[in-house]
Amino acid sequence: MAQLKDWQELPPGGLVTPADALQPRTGDWRTAGRPVVHYESCINCLLCWLYCPDSAVELDGSTLSGIDYDFCKGCELCVEVCPTGALVMTEEAA
Amino acid sequence: MSRLKTMVRNQHGVQPLRGGHALCQGCGIPMVVRTVLSTIDRPAVVVNATGCLEVATTRYPTTAWNVPWLHVAFENAAAVASGIDAAQAALRRRHALPADTEVAVVVFAGDGGTYDIGLQALSGALERGHRFLFVCYDNEAYMNTGVQRSGATPFAASTTTSPAGLESFGKAQQRKDMTAIAVAHHLPYVAQAASTYWHDLSVKVERAAAVDGPAFLNVLTDCPLGWGHEPRQAPHVIAAAVESCFWPLYEVVDGRYALTYEPQDVLPIERWLEGQKRFAHLLRPESEELRNEIQLTVDREWAGLRARCAADAKGARP
Amino acid sequence: MIAAEPQLLTGGEAVAHALRQIEPDVVPVYPITPQTPIIQTFSSMVADGQAHTAIVNVESEHSAMSAAIGSALAGARTATATSSQGLALMAEVVYIAASMRAPIVMAVGNRALSGPINIHCDHSDSMLVRDSGVIQLFAESAQDAYDLTVMAPRIAEHPDVMLPVLVCQDGFTITHAAEPVTLLRDEEVRTFVGPYELPQPALDARHPATRGPFAMPDYYFEFRRAQAAALEIALDVIMDVAHRFELLSGRRVGPYEGYRLHGADHVIVALGSSAGTVKDVVDELRHDGENVGLLELHAFRPFPARDVVRLLGGVRDVIVLDRADSPGGAPPLAAEVAFALRGSDALVRSHVYGLGGRDLHPEAVRDVFRGRASHYIGVRDGDECPA
Numbered sequence: 001m002a003q004l005k006d007w008q009e010l011p012p013g014g015l016v017t018p019a020d021a022l023q024p025r026t027g028d029w030r031t032a033g034r035p036v037v038h039y040e041s042c043i044n045c046l047l048c049w050l051y052c053p054d055s056a057v058e059l060d061g062s063t064l065s066g067i068d069y070d071f072c073k074g075c076e077l078c079v080e081v082c083p084t085g086a087l088v089m090t091e092e093a094a
Numbered sequence: 095m096s097r098l099k100t101m102v103r104n105q106h107g108v109q110p111l112r113g114g115h116a117l118c119q120g121c122g123i124p125m126v127v128r129t130v131l132s133t134i135d136r137p138a139v140v141v142n143a144t145g146c147l148e149v150a151t152t153r154y155p156t157t158a159w160n161v162p163w164l165h166v167a168f169e170n171a172a173a174v175a176s177g178i179d180a181a182q183a184a185l186r187r188r189h190a191l192p193a194d195t196e197v198a199v200v201v202f203a204g205d206g207g208t209y210d211i212g213l214q215a216l217s218g219a220l221e222r223g224h225r226f227l228f229v230c231y232d233n234e235a236y237m238n239t240g241v242q243r244s245g246a247t248p249f250a251a252s253t254t255t256s257p258a259g260l261e262s263f264g265k266a267q268q269r270k271d272m273t274a275i276a277v278a279h280h281l282p283y284v285a286q287a288a289s290t291y292w293h294d295l296s297v298k299v300e301r302a303a304a305v306d307g308p309a310f311l312n313v314l315t316d317c318p319l320g321w322g323h324e325p326r327q328a329p330h331v332i333a334a335a336v337e338s339c340f341w342p343l344y345e346v347v348d349g350r351y352a353l354t355y356e357p358q359d360v361l362p363i364e365r366w367l368e369g370q371k372r373f374a375h376l377l378r379p380e381s382e383e384l385r386n387e388i389q390l391t392v393d394r395e396w397a398g399l400r401a402r403c404a405a406d407a408k409g410a411r412p
Numbered sequence: 413m414i415a416a417e418p419q420l421l422t423g424g425e426a427v428a429h430a431l432r433q434i435e436p437d438v439v440p441v442y443p444i445t446p447q448t449p450i451i452q453t454f455s456s457m458v459a460d461g462q463a464h465t466a467i468v469n470v471e472s473e474h475s476a477m478s479a480a481i482g483s484a485l486a487g488a489r490t491a492t493a494t495s496s497q498g499l500a501l502m503a504e505v506v507y508i509a510a511s512m513r514a515p516i517v518m519a520v521g522n523r524a525l526s527g528p529i530n531i532h533c534d535h536s537d538s539m540l541v542r543d544s545g546v547i548q549l550f551a552e553s554a555q556d557a558y559d560l561t562v563m564a565p566r567i568a569e570h571p572d573v574m575l576p577v578l579v580c581q582d583g584f585t586i587t588h589a590a591e592p593v594t595l596l597r598d599e600e601v602r603t604f605v606g607p608y609e610l611p612q613p614a615l616d617a618r619h620p621a622t623r624g625p626f627a628m629p630d631y632y633f634e635f636r637r638a639q640a641a642a643l644e645i646a647l648d649v650i651m652d653v654a655h656r657f658e659l660l661s662g663r664r665v666g667p668y669e670g671y672r673l674h675g676a677d678h679v680i681v682a683l684g685s686s687a688g689t690v691k692d693v694v695d696e697l698r699h700d701g702e703n704v705g706l707l708e709l710h711a712f713r714p715f716p717a718r719d720v721v722r723l724l725g726g727v728r729d730v731i732v733l734d735r736a737d738s739p740g741g742a743p744p745l746a747a748e749v750a751f752a753l754r755g756s757d758a759l760v761r762s763h764v765y766g767l768g769g770r771d772l773h774p775e776a777v778r779d780v781f782r783g784r785a786s787h788y789i790g791v792r793d794g795d796e797c798p799a
Binding site: 016018020026029046049050051052054056059061070074075076080081 | 096098099103109112113114115120122124125128129152154155156158160290292324325326327329
């Protein structure tokens with residue numbers, strides 16, 4: 001748990017830069033499994049990338065390379081829009 | 095290169111809006127934001143009105159934004175954007191900014207911060223002709239404060255301040271036609287779009303970002319919580335809005351109307367109503383009259399819009 | 413320093429000249445009496461190319477301050493002007509400008525708040541935003557209004573301050589009345605004011621920053637504490653800028669001005685043009701052997717409490733004149749002075765005068781010194797016996 005800053009440590013006006021920001025791991029919002037990529041079926045249409053509200057679909061260039069489970073909330077939109085069924089909701093990893 | 099791949103490329107490896115924010119599971123807003131910011135091929139500064147997007151992405155000391163971003167208050171995003179636009183022009187005039195880069199000024203506001211409390215500042219900014227893009231993510235109610243009705247809430251929708259009950263059928267008033275209000279400001283570019291019709295939206299963003307003046311985009315955006323549907327049903331729910339002509343997709347370029355999408359088989363209004371809990375009371379047998387009224391209104395407005403588009407296509411308007 | 417010829421200028425025109433010489437990048441404006449001569453005069457100057465400022469004719473004062481925040485945080489020096497209802501309307505955004513640390517200079521033509529609607533002078537508009545975290549400086553004269561406006565950017569933009577500065581002048585009494593005003597030369601103002609430098613401006617996409625966050629109870633209090641610290645530092649900055657301005661102009665407009673305080677048994681504390689009236693009465697009464705004086709404050713926020721204690725702590729009779737009221741409680745300036753002097757030997761009395769433009773006459777000031785004035789000076793009161 002990050003230490004809360006003293007008032008003297010606050011940047012004037014509360015300005016936050018992306019590098020200083022402490023993003024919470026919203027992946028722990030998931031309750032009903034996680035989307036898993038079956039790469040053999042993936043055609044890199046990038047629809048899942050666009051639809052994901054949490055920017056959790058990772059790309060290498062314009063190739064799907066994974067899901068960031070630190071931030072995926074499990075909304076299943078990627079599964080819904082995938083045209084080939086390459087994304088499947090699966091039980092959480094142990 | 096496909097449009098999606100272009101959008102990926104425009105990000106230069108950095109997502110404008112990243113994860114770790116507190117928007118609901120399956121929120122419809124980020125898709126709109128990311129489509130807009132990834133389509134614009136130059137750097138952007140975002141002005142965000144108070145609302146879901148602003149609150150959930152910037153709880154101190156977090157930020158989900160990788161672009162310059164300001165939030166000032168609820169009703170004044172367009173005024174803040176006006177100031178940034180004026181500053182950019184003034185600084186460029188005295189050569190205080192790099193000559194080759196122009197930063198796009200983009201406002202994101204919900205329907206509350208656009209149709210209602212934000213209307214004055216928006217109208218003023220549009221009238222003054224500032225170079226900026228105003229994007230309304232219209233989810234048809236004040237969602238962040240708990241689904242209260244706004245000027246964008248559709249007729250007969252149930253919200254927490256216009257609930258359907260034993261003696262009420264929901265919101266008693268028609269929605270404002272905010273797109274028409276924007277058009278009345280003689281803008282170079284106005285368009286109506288929908289979140290999951292992302293290709294149409296992206297094309298419109300490109301056109302909007304290219305004009306030398308104000309542009310207004312009214313983007314229907316789903317709210318799974320406020321509308322009452324499973325997040326993953328969003329593409330179907332939004333499709334019902336568009337395919338029933340409840341929410342036509344069109345643009346107005348220098349005052350000339352044109353449809354950008356025409357449904358092949360127009361769906362009856364029930365398809366739009368049946369996917370969402372906020373309309374559940376309208377599907378009862380005793381609500382037939384209300385359904386008919388809604389259908390008539392949609393039919394009339396769709397016919398009017400088609401006629402206008404046809405007339406403008408013929409060049410009947412100057 | 414070449415002695416310049418004074419010109420006959422109203423307070424409004426004088427501030428317009430200051431803005432012309434400062435040449436802000438952006439000035440959002442919305443008209444309201446009695447500030448309008450400022451923006452009209454300045455607009456004419458810009459139209460004639462005497463200043464290359466982008467004037468943004470916004471559709472309300474709320475939008476004027478909002479646009480000013482956008483502009484200032486985008487890296488452009490920004491100023492605006494308002495009065496009364498305009499200040500009230502933008503009050504929400506004034507607080508935000510302070511918390512977002514936007515160094516905006518705002519000219520205020522002090523005017524009474526409605527209702528009834530009244531276009532004449534009192535300080536109720538400034539007092540409405542006294543808790544907002546902005547700096548508030550008060551002019552006694554058109555010359556002060558000019559001087560304070562020239563000083564304002566250096567105060568506002570100081571890296572340890574970075575707060576809006578309100579330069580307040582009495583509506584009509586100063587804004588519309590012509591006096592001899594000595595202007596500095598254009599280059600002198602340009603050099604004095606210098607460039608505006610903001611780290612990570614909003615137009616710098618290479619160094620993106622998030623401004624205007626949402627803070628929960630775990631952080632909001634620390635933000636407010638930090639703002640208070642900036643106002644504490646601001647007092648020293650005002651002194652320093654006033655000193656440097658004095659070196660340039662020969663005129664000193666610091667946070668306070670003691671007038672014939674030496675040996676005074678009765679001292680009036682006041683803001684604004686009425687301080688000038690009090691000075692005349694002090695001269696008269698001193699001539700007759702009475703030990704009276706004036707402590708005029710130019711800075712209301714930050715409040716120069718330590719100086720008030722130092723100068724008035726031993727004074728038997730301190731009379732605070734407020735040109736604003738706080739019905740149901742203590743008038744604002746009286747509350748500040750009494751709080752500052754707690755624990756000292758001074759005894760503080762309070763009067764409210766001049767609301768809605770009611771003039772303060774020298775006879776009334778004499779009555780005040782002699783303890784004969786009513787709390788609400790000059791109000792027609794059926795219960796009071798005529799003097």
